[in-house]
Amino acid sequence: MGRRVRGSVVLVGVAALWLGACATATTPAPVPAPAAAPGKPPPRPAAYQSEDFIVTFAQPGDTPETLAERYLGGADKAWMVEDYTGLRAFATGQEIVIPRRPWNPAGVTPGGYQIVPILTYHNLAEQAKGRLVLAAATFREQMRYLKANGYRVVSLAEFVEFTGLNRQLPQRAVVLTFDDGYRAFKDHAYPVLKELGFTATLFIYTDWVGAGRAALSWAELRELAAAGMDIQAHSKTHGDLRRAQGETEAQYARRMQAELEQPQELFKRHLGRRSPVLAYPYGRWEEGLLPKVKGYGYVAAFSVRRQGNASFVRPLAAHRSQIYSEMTLDDFVKNLNVFQEENLR
């Protein structure tokens, strides 16, 4: 459209203000910005604000990011604009309601509740090999899919706050985790994550750290932590943490001391902090294990049951979904369900 006719577009836009206001009341209709013509009613302010909400009008080129920057103090809050309006793009002048603070930390609505998928990867390589070595290209494709489809990768720490009713997460929140501590993470996963601005958690079992060419060393883990990756514990030996048949109470207690406490000591020595989160080796756990896990200072722990997590999941029995090398993109997408429908009215 040429420059010559744009003036009338603006004016028709003004007319549309009133047309928009006439739409039936159940969906907010777009409202364009006021024309600052002389002799007209006093212009509307750029935004109305209360302690809960900001009501404003999109300026040309506005995105959830620019609005979050302007009104919420940072583009990282763009998800609040996006989730509340249900929109990722705006018409100039459109009325936009922005919540100033969390409005649904539990993620529960009359139609169901939010669930957060936590994806689990193991090793990566140029070529896939077996179920647990994913081709680097497949991983890249999956991460780009997340980005392109509006998923928001959040940190495991944020997820843990969500399970305490202490943080609202974006509706399309996803957590990424990598088990064991393979060096391939650094070569194949980290560059992709960095490019896309994603974070991830590495669950390492401490006997494996520095144990050969395929394993990350403590120095490398420190570098990754400094670069924004999160490191958590995956036991000492990667042994099944459930009580074995015939194991006496004393033997079991000693074994758990090694599996659960030794990683904590190594974390303190090498990373300067303890590990508040645990991934159960093989994803296996039982009720009797939970008090021990808690006793050694873990506040959250994960199985590999293939389902997402509601805010009210028991944090020591949360779920992760393993991503296998043979999965197609469609299979992968099936692990990304972020809402559990249930009629709660």
Add this chain to the structure above:
Amino acid sequence: MMAAGRGWLAAAALGLALGGCAVLTSTTPSEPEAGPAPGPAPVARDPLAARHRQQAEALQRDGQLRRAAEEWKIALAIAPADAQAREALRALQGRIDQAVAEHLDEGRKALARGVHVEARRRFLAALALDPFNRAAFDALQGDTREVEFITHTVRAGDTLSALAQRYYGDRSRSEVIWETNHLPPRPRLVAGTTLKIPEIPGVPFVHPEARRPAPVLAAIPTPDVPRPGPTPGPAAPATPPTKEEFTSEINPLLVEAREALERSDYRDAIETVDKFLSGKPGDQEGLTLKKQALYGQAKSQIGARQYGESIQSLNQLARLQPDYEDAPALLRQARTRVIEQHYTQGVRYYREEKLRQAIAEWRVVLEMDPGNANARRNIDQAEKLLRGLEQRMKK
């Protein structure tokens, strides 16, 4: 962007603005050109706030209390001096608090009875109304067990107490099945429908098949089992599970359709049940399933904002049973949404100067809702503008 140098168009736009809309004129000051008032200008605020007030009222009527409260707050953000809105919000908040307290209370009672499914539903309902509610959240997370279910396909002769005996070894547990499935008082169990049999913490399932995936194939009715009685009271003697119990009586197509329905694959369910019905037209079980599938499909389409499609599903459902659950209300809702979509699309086109397309959209609105004065007025205005533009072009 550009100075307002096109007087006639500006006037047309203003005319349109003053034309306003029926809904809003009652709340818009009658003299929009009144001099500058001290403080925020009511002219700019009112229509904007009014829309949120109306939305709040509509949501409130629809029982969506939390969303309604948010709309009141939004209206108040725009017009903080609106005492009526403030009062409405206060009253609504009282209603919400009361409903939350009821859900909490019922949830705790259900926990005390050991009915975790009902407790979970109550605590979730409390959180849906108040997603910050710490008591509901903690009860859900700490006290309410994740409950495993068995899906039981009802067969001729089933009664709740017989099922309780069969799965828990205790016919007095029939209450739990009744409550979990939200059955009416004195339910009549319909063969082919499914019931959730919940695990009761502390009461192990005794049925040998209970730990297996849902037994989808129903049994041949045994002669010693009475017909389904109207009462869930003590009636049926326990039938020890026999081998025949898992042999097929139900048509495999019906089983397939039911499975599709259970995994919410409505299209598959409908196709399969249609195949079944073509061989057995009028079969009650088949029709029940088809209605469930159409209803589920319509709801999921509404959830996905595919309102046009949902109208088709609901119309099909209405042909089978016009008063099925809340289908009539859903149909009205979907129609309103479609009308809105066309209306808004018209506005969008209008703004892009695609006047003909805008008119076409509003005509659709009029076809669906002939009394829609706004659409009619917009069409008139757009046609007027169009004529003006055409004359200009000629010059």
